[in-house]
Amino acid sequence: MNVADLSPAQARERFRAGERVPTAGWCRGWTQANLIAVPRRLRYELLLFAHLNPQACPVLDVGEPGAWSTPLFPGDLRTDLPGYRLYRDGEPVADLGDVVERWRDDLVPFLIGCSFTFERALLAAGVPVRHLELGTNVPMYVTDVACEAAGSLSGPLVVSMRPVPDELVKTAIEVSGQYPMVHGAPVHVGDPAGIGIRDLARPDFGDAVEVREGEVPLFWACGVTPQAAVMASGVEYAIGHLPGHMAILDARDDDYRVPS
């Protein structure tokens, strides 16, 4: 069975069984989400950070302290993602296949919208998506654009990049703009240096893709931004998804479409 045809429950079961792959293209029609779990003490600041930076950090769901499932993610947040990144004092200290032993009682999980959610709509509108064609992870970059700070939490905006043919740029902007809760329209179009990206060939997360003659790089706000804030702010303990290795929710892409 093609991974695009799996249900969220089937995908979660495969990740729980140990499969470690980026989720771009998985579970066509279902919503993917970023995970960031922080100590209860920081949950207000994290939620405020998300409120102040809504394009990068659209909060789709929140769990109770210590909970490992939420209404939209009825699986086990400790095992049912294909990859995790553990932080101590702002440093990424381990990439893991599960975090059962690391999930503290006071961790509050937030699920943040992901731009994979509108990729099906891009394809339907005739906009090619290179990393889907290649079967790789989307390239992501740390920019020099500062997020609005919330108390002790601050950090740079992270973006994902998709090369789009000149003549389809307008379409890509319009189509993704119909999904405001999963990052919406691009935050930047064109010259990577304009947002402080030095080399497209060296993404901070994910895999590089080629930008060909006649294509423009489009940059979308990315839900890895809270992990950049965890790093920049020296948060004592946090668990995120491994970038590109998302939580797949029991929610439909179309649930987040706002017709324009």
Place this chain on the structure above:
Amino acid sequence: MNVADLSPAQARERFRAGERVPTAGWCRGWTQANLIAVPRRLRYELLLFAHLNPQACPVLDVGEPGAWSTPLFPGDLRTDLPGYRLYRDGEPVADLGDVVERWRDDLVPFLIGCSFTFERALLAAGVPVRHLELGTNVPMYVTDVACEAAGSLSGPLVVSMRPVPDELVKTAIEVSGQYPMVHGAPVHVGDPAGIGIRDLARPDFGDAVEVREGEVPLFWACGVTPQAAVMASGVEYAIGHLPGHMAILDARDDDYRVPS
């Protein structure tokens, strides 16, 4: 000087000096906001409640614990509103002209959008606003529509009502819909019983206005909703504005307009 022509700083000075009036029609072109200040312990739940009920509780600004000003409200939140309501254990225990003596060190103030902000746009589009014509407070009602709960915080949706001539209902919906951060389009049009309002002549807050032949009552989500949640949830201590007696911000109505 007409109160519509005052600057926010001038209005705040008059309220600080003791004037106690509803603020509908004051400071034309400037944004008005609801106040809800809760103990630090509850700030996460309040922010989550706002996130889960964005049409009723759009958060325009937040203060630090104990702070009595915010970036958008450079005055003194304890004195510069024309009226306050103090709650203990969910009960409104006093209506006050200032709360200098009641402002605890752990109170976190939230400023929530107010529909007064789009009334100038309604007038400009030819939609009459009866309570402005009468110089009274807007009528507000507690509905039977439950808000999404956030931990210990739950409660009913509160709405404001404006009667609109049949032929202008569409215009009123469109114009207010351009201001999503100050409640946006109505949540209900027509029969008050549809949202559990028994008698339009007896608002829960503010002053009644007549709905005349050929007019339809339009109901907008109202920023008094957090105060209804404080009451329904038995919050131990909270300070709100007296309904209709708003905080006037150093922000322009137009800052919250999203052209459609």
